[in-house]
Amino acid sequence: MIIELCGMPGAGKTSVAKRLEQEYGFITIRITSASELIFRNVLYTLRHPYKTLQLLVTLLRTAAPRSYWYKFTNLVLHPNAKYQKAAGVKRAIIDQGHYQSAMSFFETKETAEHMKRALRGAAQPDMLFLFKLGEETRTKRLLGRSYIVRARDGEAAFRDRLAIMEHNFNLFLSSPNLSTGTSIVIDSEASKDKVYAAVVAALTPHLS
Numbered sequence: 001m002i003i004e005l006c007g008m009p010g011a012g013k014t015s016v017a018k019r020l021e022q023e024y025g026f027i028t029i030r031i032t033s034a035s036e037l038i039f040r041n042v043l044y045t046l047r048h049p050y051k052t053l054q055l056l057v058t059l060l061r062t063a064a065p066r067s068y069w070y071k072f073t074n075l076v077l078h079p080n081a082k083y084q085k086a087a088g089v090k091r092a093i094i095d096q097g098h099y100q101s102a103m104s105f106f107e108t109k110e111t112a113e114h115m116k117r118a119l120r121g122a123a124q125p126d127m128l129f130l131f132k133l134g135e136e137t138r139t140k141r142l143l144g145r146s147y148i149v150r151a152r153d154g155e156a157a158f159r160d161r162l163a164i165m166e167h168n169f170n171l172f173l174s175s176p177n178l179s180t181g182t183s184i185v186i187d188s189e190a191s192k193d194k195v196y197a198a199v200v201a202a203l204t205p206h207l208s
Contacts, residue, residue: 001206002086004097007131008166011188012195016129017093019196024207026091029082040081052080054121055098062106062118075101083123098122102168109167112175126182126206129199130172133188 003026005013020026031037045052055076063071079098086092102118110118173185184202188195 001090001127002083002092002094002125003127003129003203004094004099004125005129005131006097006099006103006169006172007129007186007188008103008133008162008169010137011131011133012192013095013129013131015192016196016199017095020091020093020199020203024091024200024203026093027089028093028095029086029089031078031081031085037077037081040084041077044080044084047084048080048123051121051123052076055080056121058105058118058121064107067107071105075105079123094125097125099125099128099172103165106164106168109164110171112171115168115171115175127202128183129202130169130183130185131188131195132173132185135166137189 005017007013017026017028021028031040056072059068059071059076074096078096079094079101082094082097086094099119099122102115102122105118106114172183184199186195186198190198
């Protein structure tokens with residue numbers, strides 16, 4: 001079983017993943033070396049050549065030239081490798097997968113149609129969890145974690161990127177047909193325990 005966690009920074013995805021690992025034996029998929037990244041991408045591409053081509057086309061059409069290499073590595077190669085590795089795991093969690101990447105592919109606020117086109121190259125998890133979080137709560141959490149202080153291009157640029165990501169993420173929430181699998185919206189405004197309980201409740205029928 002493969003689940004993908006998708007949401008804005010500060011939505012609590014990492015906390016949920018850690019508890020699922022501890023309590024239900026899930027494994028968060030990680031790529032640990034450049035050689036593994038290359039090897040698993042070769043296997044993934046051989047199995048999914050059309051999807052890989054779609055992702056590359058989306059990247060070339062949407063990314064600014066200065067960000068090609070960064071986005072190619074982080075938004076194409078890493079998600080591909082994670083999905084290939086997850087195929088051999090009984091209970092796999094993918095954080096920063098294809099759906100998360102789709103929020104960052106674009107340099108501008110997009111339409112549902114453009115997002116749907118970008119997701120043609122996405123591998124489909126068994127369950128996609130969308131962590132919904134309000135701007136005010138998210139800002140408080142990010143300030144507490146010093147995200148804005150560490151932003152490479154400065155606070156203003158960081159906030160602009162967040163606004164674009166949030167707009168594109170909201171397309172997932174308003175257009176359920178963007179995912180061909182099972183999508184579950186989680187209210188991340190709630191306490192960590194309630195957020196986790198909501199995820200477990202959705203997973204329970206599949207954990208036997």
